[in-house]
Amino acid sequence: MTRSTLTKFFGLSLFAFLAFAAPTAAQQTISGQVVDAANNQPIAGAQVSVVGSSEGTLSDARGNFSVNVPSGRYSIAIQFIGFETQRIDGVQAGANISISLTSTAIALAPVSVTVNRNRGQRSLAAPAMVNVVDPEMIEKIAAPTPIEYVKGMPGVDVVQTGLTQSNTVARGFNNVFSGALLVLTDNRYARVPSLNLNAYNILATTPLDVQSVEVLLGPAAALYGPNSASGVMHIITKSPFDEQGTTLSMAGGGRRILQGVARQAWANDDQTVGFKVSGQYFRGDDFTYSDPAEQAAAAANPGTVIGQRNTEAERYTVEARMDFRPWDNPDDDIIFTYGLSELINSVEMTGIGAAQAQNWKYQFVQARLRKGSLFAQVFWNGSDAGNTYMLRTGNPIVDESSLFAAQLQYDLTLGDRIDAVVGYDYSKTNPVTGRTITGRNEDIDQTTEMGAYLQTTTRLSDRLDFVAALRADDHEHLEDPVFSPRAAFVFTPADGHTLRATYNRAFSTPGTNGLFLDIVAGRIPILPTVGYNIRASGVGTTGFTFNNTCTGGVNNYCMYSPFAPGTQLPATGTVLWDNVLVPLVLADPTLLATLPLLGLTPQSFAAIIGNPGASDLTSYLLRFNTGDLAFDPEPGTSSVARLQPGITNTYELGYNGLIGGKLRFSASGYVTRINNFTGPLRVETPSVFLDGSSVAAFLVGRMTAVGIPLSYASQIAQGIAT
Known part of the structure; x- marks a missing residue:
């Protein structure tokens, strides 16, 4: 697919015409200074060029430059070995500009806000393996979903199940409905509320809004809590202050793919109020597949929606954001964001067959505050499954679930050598499924979770840091609190090179499906009006047993039959x-x-x-x-214990370094042990045969x-x- 960007050019064209019509217009000067963005020191010998002309010059020993041009507006390009090339458009003749160049070494080791949860740190010095997709890379990809940016990233496994559907994990097992990777958008949980599902094709963030994507590999529960046992993917969006104006993008390709994206951003003159709105539309002919189970069920139920797949993928997203900077420090701000996404039509994979998603909506509201060392936010995620139904059974899927969360974090310094981060998280998940997903458990399926954490970074010497963290979480449906410790030594033998030795313990809590799922997954017909339902069930808060005894049954077991409903x-x-x-x-x-x-x-x-x-x-x-x-022959029945939190213990050795300031090299070796791993659905109950x-x-x-x-x-x- 190709991508093109439409920008304002009327003013440039007009001034160019005037310059052509009046070749004798007075010459003016564009002047300025070139400095190093890292230390604000002047850069001598930088090449300054006027794009589209032969005019240019070099900066002097103080970084100053001056170039003569006719009246008008110009694009200025600045280049210097070891630094990223920068281009400034719309420079008025007679202007004096200041240009900060970023070292390519710094670009290869960008600041990550994910590794220490909203606290920036160079990725090279981080006590974990973190990869960052930068704006330049994002600009080159016409992505229908943000997952396109992380394909091919080390440690990330992406399984594409459709044009926009995918399952993505980091250092883990990939399967349908995998929620092992914690996905954030601007520090907000991005998954579908009660399903614990990372549905990337329903995220409201548009490609033109994405500033960067950070992927933290390995357990991160010490700061982020449950369901981050395999890592964190953090999608960070652009502020309206940083990129203003109107931007349009169009893309197309095979399978009748069409995508349009638009973004409009504005800020007032004193840069205290900014607003942006963006939208995306996508359509295409998705891949086809004939499910034998669907076809068998459709043959037994003619004239129904069973097995009637519509593979035309269509969706749209809208997002609006308003930023306030009422304080002198531009890093202190208040941000309000609203997003809406709708799957107009899509085929979605589940653990019990495919679902035909129709008019499935996902929306969120978020408010966040940054003031000095304080970060606070509240957000609400909501889902509405619309007219969605299961393709194997034709049963409707109702999902009007929601998630409310509140988070608080504070950074502080303890003495000369210790930096600390302390925080608290609260979330409440409210599944509302009309008994189509949680069935008989509809009235008891709400979940409240709370967690608190503390992390310290101690500078043992100029070259050695020790990172220690501890988090405690309480889950409404678990018997005991869960503790997640973290410890790491980070050694910097030379600038641009770090070695780390880390230990992380993380956990995954049982989701709504694991605890409360109660849905008919299929049906085995016996007579035209009689058959067996295959029911998918969560384990609940007590588990399952075969303790009931019925004299005369096989092994004195009891059974239920469709010929005697409700009778043991x-x-x-x-x-x-x-x-x-x-x-x-x-x-x-x-x-x-x-x-x-x-x-x-x-x-x-x-x-x-x-x-x-x-x-x-x-x-x-x-x-x-x-x-x-x-x-198949019954291997033997056994009780199903109540679900426990999945515990992941990881020991890791790693290296990050810049070779010659031009090549970034990273290597990691780790050992992971998982206890109480929760796998996909499986059949636990045998059937009785004569x-x-x-x-x-x-x-x-x-x-x-x-x-x-x-x-x-x-x-x-x-x-x-x-």
Whole structure:
């Protein structure tokens, strides 16, 4: 895909025309000074050029320069070896400008605000592995979603499931609904509230708003709390103060892809109030796939929406932001942001088959404050699934869930050698699913979480720092608080080179699905009006057991049957023989035609084969295999314990360095051990089957006992048993 940017050029064209029409206009001067952005020292010998002309000069020993130009507006380019080239547009003849050049070494080691949670630190000196996608790289990519910026990044695994759909993890296991990577947008949790889902195609942030993307690899719970066991991806957006004016972007490509993005930013003259609004529209023909389970269900339910996939992907996003800088320090500000995104149409993968997303909306409201060492924010994320439904069952999906969060952080200095960060987090998740996702658990599925943390950085010497952190979290549905320690030594043997040895302990809390999921995932038909529902359930706050006993059942287990809804029965087919199986047998036209030849009526035959004894029929257990949709031998039932927080312990050695000030090199070696890992959905409950050979033997014995010839009895029994 290609990308083009439309900027204002009327003024430039007009002045150029006037200059051409009046070649004798008086010459004027553009002057200024070139300095190093790192220390404000003058740069001598920098090349200053007027773009589109032969005019140019070099800066003197004090960094000063002067170049003669006719009246008008110009673009000035400044270059110097070891520094990034800078271009300034719209410079008026006669102006005096100040130019700060950034060292390429600094550009290769940008400041990260993620590694120490909103507290800037050079990525080279960070006590963790952090990668930053800078504005220059972002400008080159026409990205439908922010995930395009991190593809190919070391330690990041991206699985594309559609034009805009993907699953992304860092140093972890990738699967559908993977929430192991904590995704933030301007310090706000960006996932869909109750589903704990990172749906990147529903983020409201547009490509023209993205300033940078930072990815912190490895556990980060000591500062960020739960669900950051594999790392943090932080999408940072542009302030309206930093980039003003109107910007448009258009992109297109194969599969009828069309994308349009627009951004308008404004700030007042004294730079105390800024406002921006942006929007994005995307459409394209997504990839097609035929799900056998969908097609089987569609054949059994003609005329329904089951299996009716619409692969036209379409979405839009809108975001508005207002910044206030009421204080003298430009780093102190108050920011309000609102975002809205809608999946007009999309096919979304889930752990129980695909869903047809239609008019699924996601929106947020955020307010944040930075004042000196204080950072505070509150935000609300909301979801509305619109007309979404499951493609295997046709069942609607209602998701009107929301998340409210409040966070507070303060930076302080303790003496000459210790810097500290202390903070508190609060969040409340409120799933509202109309009983379509959490079913019978709808009234008990809210979750409140609270956490507090402290991190210190101690300068043991000019070259060695020690980082220590501890966080405590309380989850409403966990028995005990969870503690997340962190420790790191960071050694700087020379400028631009760091070695680190770290230990991190992180945790992942059970999400709404893991605790309260209660949804029909599929159906196995037996008769046109009778069948088995396959129900996907969360473990709840107590877990599951097979402690109930029913005498006469296999291993004294109990069972439920669609033929006796809501009734607990012994786990054996014998209990359903007379009321269910015999009527099914007598519905066979071939058998009904055979009975008169033997001098029997349906009623007399039912009496012959009815009322089996407890030992006449043998039952056994099989477990459904969701992979091949077949039943496999039961390996043995066991209780399912209540969910525990997943604990990740990671030991890591790493190096960051700049070679010759031109090449950044990073290397990490780590060992991770995960306890209480929560995997995808799996079948835990077996099904009860009658043994065909025991059924045949029972029928033959009953029929021959009343004088039916063995040959006839065997044929009838074999037909029924199979």
